[in-house]
Amino acid sequence: MSGSTGLARRLGLGDAVVIGLGSMVGAGVFAAFAPAAEAAGSALLVGLALAAVVAYANATASAQLAAQYPASGGTYVYGRERLGPWWGFLAGWCFVVGKTASCAAMALTFAAYAVPPAWQRPVAAGAVLALTAVNLRGITRTARLTRVVVAVALGALGTVVLAGLAGGDPSWGRVAIGADATWSGVLGSAGLLFFAFAGYARIATMGEEVRDPARTIPRAIQLALGLAVVVYAVVAVTLLAVLGPDALAASAAPLADAAATTGWGWVDPVVRVGAAAASLGALLALVAGVSRTTLAMAREGDLPRPLAAVHERYRVPHRAEIALGLVVVVLVLTVDLRGAIGFSSFGVLLYYLVANLAALTQDRAHRRFPRALQVVGVVGCVALAVTLPPASVLGGAAVVLAGVAWRAVVLRARRVGGRA
Template sequence: MTTSSGSQARSSRELGTADAVTVGAAAMIGAGVFAVFAPAADEAGAWMWVALLIAAVVAYCNATSSARLAARHPESGGTYVYGRERLGELWGYIAGWAFIVGKTASCAAMALTFAAYAAPEWSRPLALAAVVGLTAVNYVGVRTSAGLARVLLVTVLAVLGAVAAVGLGGSEADPGHLAINTHWPGFFGLLGAAGMLFFAFAGYARIATLGGEVRDPATTIPRAIAISLIGVLTVYLLVGTAAVTVLGHGRLADSQAPLADTVVAAGWPQLTPLVSVGAALASLGALMALILGVSRIVAAMADDGHLPRALAAVHERFGGPHRAELAVGAVVCLIVLVADVRGAIGFSAFGVLVYYTVTNASALRLGPRENRPPLLVPVVGLAGCVVLAFSLPLQSVVVGVLAIGAGVGVWALRRMVLDRH
């Protein structure tokens, strides 16, 4: 078992269930909900609700496995650490590389979502400006606080509540659009949509990192995971129902800014600026946190020698891994230039699903005295991640496999060089 003598080990246990639920919900309810319903409707059509439930079940299994592993390995790095300790160096590396690949694409998706709502006619230049600006903010050491995250959560929930209210309560709502006895999208369509919707639940594992900060973590963390996931699923069901009943699956699938289009079609165009502000805040907040998180994993892998060691350098004045931050920002800018929101979401979902595949495989290696979750949880999580990953749109799967394969090839080449010396 890995122990920690750092801040996490010394932190006081002050957070209760309500606090942990707030942290989890704030991490999940972000920009994804403003963008993901359109590609999901395109893939699954009227069966989008079934896809949403599948995504929620897989997210619950992943979060539970993450929580049990975090309790045994209370150090930064997530599944990069769990895979290395439980499965071997290669699997830890694959998890870290998949995280970098998936979350870097998430950064691009967040930037493009922000631009689609703020100024769609200037989407790529505005998305690039957002990435450059927030990379600069992270570079000089500015950090978002827990208080800011809560303010952001309340603001975004208010916007989503307004969308749901005008969509479901207006005369344009047609409950007939909710029927699922129409065209069957096929298993690839259904599961591909579930993989897309999985993107909107990203962030739930944040609860798993609170082991040293909550009271009675063995009880509080599993309870907080369940409550937050159920709460977020309820929000997504309400907002998605509003969008579908007003726009129908066809118009929703074609939308670039689905929630803005929902309020316009519902007869409330005056709410469009509110929705745009909500999407912008959610997107920029998520983008800032993602750039921060990815750069730290890049620095950790560089410090271990899996990436160029120069990327592990820490700025003498600002205290952050400045070269890793600049490298991540540059790669995100390249993705923004060549991808659209849907492509970025699909690619991101593939990488993150590979990451959680390793998480669940690591959880299977927990012993009976290590608070191992019920066997069904990591088994369903592992199988669900694999199935959803390879049910995503073909382009996302191909690019994802090539990206993960390239990472494994670099690892193998490095091992060969080290073995020869």
């Protein structure tokens, strides 16, 4: 892309890693562990390992596709190029609706840690509007702010882990897998925890803004995912040891509850500041990623074409970002956090299913990883998607079918108009 319709390549390797890590840390640590523990019980760590395996398989598919097609839109572009327009639309639609739900989840997580319950929804809506305004000022501002957010979040997590293990009376017997573990529960927890690993998609969707994308994007995706896995594993072990699977499953703010067991009053505000910062970092990167996929779909006419506009000064898809912000505000005023996580996971797993299918068609010259990893990704995405909570599966399937029906109507209308 060039001229007034193109984005500027301003992000280096460090920027891309930080944006991906910021997306994952905010989502996973502060939002997904409680519902995953409710599903898997004492087998939470097995679910985390399965989610990490599927995420790695998906990451390799995204990395080698992004190297071949370094444009905004991620799997929407890859699906169109490798499998055809309908596959591209399916991927793009699933990403937009799934990650719009993720935006709402992150805004609600921020508010849950930051303010009392009565204020949470209006504060979440205000956070969405504020961070949309930040993104409208340019992608380099997004990367700089995300660096600060990630540093604060990781500092808070380190404090909680040390405080919980030193003063929270941990029991390592709570970490062991018990008789309550079932494979259906493990798969369900892995599907929910996959929500936490999907942040690397933001790197691929911003392929048009990364310098030397063929080299930078694959490296950034693997680095961000590897760092996130380490962080998740440490935090998960700490939460299980300090709270146990039952208390973790029942918690609305598990990091805060773990801090409360220490009796150290200064830890709680550290946790809340870190949770708020991590959630805002994830929300910031999510708005950037979803708006870039919206831009790509609007360019092809799969979403309203006015959303393809790029701001002349700041080089961002400003109309797409404004529209997204308004939709997310409506969601945070109406949905619950756990429902948003399940719905998001369903949409994003279908998105990566298309990514793996597209990567399977790449030739040897563009292949960077074994083809078997894409087979693992296909099987894993399907297995995790169908074992999510029934409400998430039914709601997600309904929205996907609605999008397919809408596109079919639009295409028919265009054909009729062309014959007129």
